[in-house]
Amino acid sequence: KASASPPCSLACVVDSLVNLGSCFLPAIMLCCRQVCLNLVLALSIAAFDGGMGFMMPGSGLGRVALARRSMARLGTVNARQHVVRSVVPRSMSPRMCAASSVADKDTTKDEAKPAVKKRVLSGVQPTGNLHLGNYMGAIRQWVQNQEEYENFFFVVDLHAITAPHDPKELQKTSFEIAALYLACGIDPKLSKIFIQSHVPAHSELTWLLNCVTPMGWMEKMIQYKEKAKKQGESVSIGLFDYPILMAADILLYQTQLVPVGEDQRQHLELSRDIARRFNDLYCKKKSMPAKGRRVFREPEALITKEGARIMSLQDGRSKMSKSDPTELSRLNLLDPPDVIAKKIKKCKTDAFTGMEWDNPERPECTNLLNIYQAVTGRSREDILGEVGEMKWGEFKPLLADAVVQHIAPIQKRYYELIEDRSYLNSVLSEGAHAADEVASATLDWAKTAMGITSRKDLTLP
Numbered sequence: 001k002a003s004a005s006p007p008c009s010l011a012c013v014v015d016s017l018v019n020l021g022s023c024f025l026p027a028i029m030l031c032c033r034q035v036c037l038n039l040v041l042a043l044s045i046a047a048f049d050g051g052m053g054f055m056m057p058g059s060g061l062g063r064v065a066l067a068r069r070s071m072a073r074l075g076t077v078n079a080r081q082h083v084v085r086s087v088v089p090r091s092m093s094p095r096m097c098a099a100s101s102v103a104d105k106d107t108t109k110d111e112a113k114p115a116v117k118k119r120v121l122s123g124v125q126p127t128g129n130l131h132l133g134n135y136m137g138a139i140r141q142w143v144q145n146q147e148e149y150e151n152f153f154f155v156v157d158l159h160a161i162t163a164p165h166d167p168k169e170l171q172k173t174s175f176e177i178a179a180l181y182l183a184c185g186i187d188p189k190l191s192k193i194f195i196q197s198h199v200p201a202h203s204e205l206t207w208l209l210n211c212v213t214p215m216g217w218m219e220k221m222i223q224y225k226e227k228a229k230k231q232g233e234s235v236s237i238g239l240f241d242y243p244i245l246m247a248a249d250i251l252l253y254q255t256q257l258v259p260v261g262e263d264q265r266q267h268l269e270l271s272r273d274i275a276r277r278f279n280d281l282y283c284k285k286k287s288m289p290a291k292g293r294r295v296f297r298e299p300e301a302l303i304t305k306e307g308a309r310i311m312s313l314q315d316g317r318s319k320m321s322k323s324d325p326t327e328l329s330r331l332n333l334l335d336p337p338d339v340i341a342k343k344i345k346k347c348k349t350d351a352f353t354g355m356e357w358d359n360p361e362r363p364e365c366t367n368l369l370n371i372y373q374a375v376t377g378r379s380r381e382d383i384l385g386e387v388g389e390m391k392w393g394e395f396k397p398l399l400a401d402a403v404v405q406h407i408a409p410i411q412k413r414y415y416e417l418i419e420d421r422s423y424l425n426s427v428l429s430e431g432a433h434a435a436d437e438v439a440s441a442t443l444d445w446a447k448t449a450m451g452i453t454s455r456k457d458l459t460l461p
Contacts, residue, residue, distance in 0.1 A: 117149050118150065118257050119149065119150045119151075119152070119256050119257070120145070120151050120152070120255070120258070121152045122138065122152075123154040123159075123249070124155065124177055125157075125322070126155050126157055126170060126174040126177045127160050127173070128173070129173075129176070129334050129335075130177060130180050130322075130332065131310075131331055131333065132310055132320065132332075132374075133309070133311075133320030133321070133330065134322075134333075135333055135410075136374045137310060139184045139186070140185075141259065142191070142259070143184060146186065146187060146191050151190065152192045152255075152438075153186060154196050154249075154431075155174050155177045155194075155195045156249070157170060157197050158196050158197055158203065159196070159246070162236060162238040163236075163239065164234060176418070178195065178424060178428055179414055179417040179424055180333060181193055182427065183411075183413040183414035184333075188427045192430075192431040193427055193431040194431035194432040194434075194435045195428060195432065198428070198436075199432055199435050199436045201252055201439035201440055201443040205251070205252055206248040208450065209247055209248055209274055209278070210241065212274065212277060213244055213270075213277070217273065218241075221243050221267070223242075223243075224240055243266075243267045244270075244274070246267050246270075246271065247271040247274045247275075251271060251275055251296045252439040253438050253439060254296075255297065257300055257301070257302040258271075258300070259301075260302070261309070265301065272299060275296035275297065278295060278296055278446070278449075279294050279295060279296060282295070282450055283449055288449070289450075289451055290445070293445070295442070295445045296446075309370075310367070311363070311367040311370075312330065312367075313329050313330065313344070313347035313348065314326060314348050315364075316362075316363030316364035316365075331343060331371075333407055333410055333414075334411060337400075340403055340404055341397070341400040341404075344368075344396050347368070347396075349365070349392045350362050350364060350365060352365070353391070354388055354389055354390070355389075355390060356384075357369055357380060357384075368395070372387070372398075372399050372402055375405075375407075376402055376406075
């Protein structure tokens with residue numbers, strides 16, 4: 001008893017000093033408390049060496065942490081056990097001590113846990129060949145960013161049938177686009193690659209969203225009006241409904257980021273509006289089938305890098321497009337070298353002397369310089385130092401050679417994939433399976449929220 005008395009008395013004195021400082025000396029309270037705790041810690045270390053087991057004042061778990069910080073000075077496992085045994089008040093149960101240890105382990109586990117990647121979804125229509133604008137403006141950036149995000153890249157064949165098409169050509173180009181994804185550098189280990197129609201949830205969710213979307217929203221879609229003029233009387237309801245299919249594509253995968261250009265931004269905003277409307281109608285009340293759970297995530301735009309937009313070879317103010325009626329307007333990724341040279345030789349230019357960027361009177365010059373920069377990876381200053389004084393007859397062959405050299409590895413890998421369809425088929429099958437798991441779960445949540453039953457609800461005798 002005599003040996004335990006001094007430490008206990010000292011502990012009481014320490015508490016009294018701290019309380020006195022809190023009441024009468026608020027300005028130096030923190031300093032006083034720190035000095036007192038350091039004194040107690042020093043005495044606790046001395047007590048360990050002498051085998052004394054006294055009680056440290058204050059919160060038990062807090063003192064556990066404090067004493068553990070001194071374990072490096074003690075240097076033994078027995079000392080660590082002695083700290084826990086010595087500083088925990090006798091009123092604390094062994095279960096609380098274990099909880100403290102588990103909490104420390106959980107904290108270490110959380111610190112080691114990798115950050116969750118944001119989910120990205122994007123796709124290309126299998127109408128015609130992929131061109132340099134598709135590659136530079138979209139696919140190359142997918143490749144560069146695929147380690148940063150969780151990716152779903154698909155061939156949007158359901159979108160392709162909103163316009164007149166050749167069924168055999170559609171089937172052929174669907175696989176060709178998938179092969180070009182791989183040839184351009186999309187890694188199946190990092191990204192899911194699949195064909196849209198291989199996941200039935202896309203079509204089914206489109207109908208559900210049709211029944212939620214007001215007609216007035218669809219009538220404002222600019223792209224429908226532009227494309228309807230070109231198609232005339234053959235325009236389909238599918239083209240009118242195209243934005244809702246796009247919304248279903250995005251919302252099915254709880255997509256967080258969608259790479260879009262300015263021409264698709266309106267469709268992304270529609271997807272956000274539809275998601276918000278659906279959640280407001282069917283997910284707010286806990287008494288409803290969704291039980292207050294949000295079904296759809298509102299996606300955000302992943303803006304492409306400035307300068308990545310490639311324009312038509314025949315009009316420097318229009319985007320390079322697969323739908324352009326003239327083949328001379330675009331450089332396809334699978335064009336042979338002689339075809340590329342021919343298209344660049346015949347591309348539209350101007351009567352100005354030399355090469356320059358960003359002259360509003362010379363959009364074609366800016367476009368060709370942008371293409372040269374994109375395929376060489378060089379700076380503007382470096383390029384102008386080389387070609388700034390050139391005439392068109394000198395610059396065009398240089399540009400053609402640079403494009404051919406850049407896409408040669410893509411073409412080589414593409415033809416290898418087309419010859420060995422087994423690998424391509426396995427990638428598409430695995431991608432569709434992974435995509436279907438995510439999409440089917442979202443579709444089930446949406447159907448439940450709307451009160452639609454499923455075969456799981458049937459109870460047979």
